[in-house]
Amino acid sequence: METQQLQVKIRKDTGSLKARKNRKSGLIPAILYGHKQENLKLLLNENEFAKALDTEVKMVNLTWNGTEEIAIIKDVQFDTFGKKILHVDFVRIALTERVTTHVPIVLYGTSQGVKAGGILDHAMKEIEIECLPTEIPKNIRINISELAIGNTVHISDIELPANAKALGNPDAIVVSVHFAAEEKETPEELVTEPEIISARKPEKEEEAENKD
Secondary structure, three states: OOEEEEEEEEOOOOOHHHHHHHHHOOEEEEEEEEOOEEEEEEEEEHHHHHHHHHOOOOEEEEEEOOEEEEEEEEEEEEOOOOOOEEEEEEEEOOOOOOEEEEEEEEEEOOOHHHHOOOEEEEOOOEEEEEEOHHHOOOOEEEEOOOOOOOOEEEHHHOOOOOOOEEOOOOOOEEEEEEOOOOOOOOOHHHOOOOOOOOOOOOHHHHHHHHHO
């Protein structure tokens, strides 16, 4: 798998105020951990990291002051609008050790069921897999051309790279096609006006009024 090189800086100052200042300067707070080594707080160039994300890269080579560390992108935190990168987590790896990571699921083709008027439900957008760092795929592609109404693809149905293993419930639904929900109209003859019930006075009160 392709490795993206990223130049980083060691972050010494902490706190939300300092983090906001760094973000305004185009620097993203990050952390590197794993392999029973000390956690390192880092700063990334926002534009460079955004370009790396666009390539769907998972493995990165972090460099600073003559030091290099190979890691995978474990987590990326965005703002509430999903646009601004707030924080990044990196995990150290060894190229000979298997790792777990999430890989996007990409659908291609036009489902037979959709052509017949069905609705495509892409329930799972990414899948967690275990494999060697050098064998992490950019994405998992699923051909849905033969998917008819009533058909479902589960995790266990996905074809993965030779040495990769899918994690999670094998029966979990990845994508399915079902009938479009039909709106049921209430027949006019079943629509009735609400019955108005008048309050009736007790018989004793009526007798008393008749005597007056």
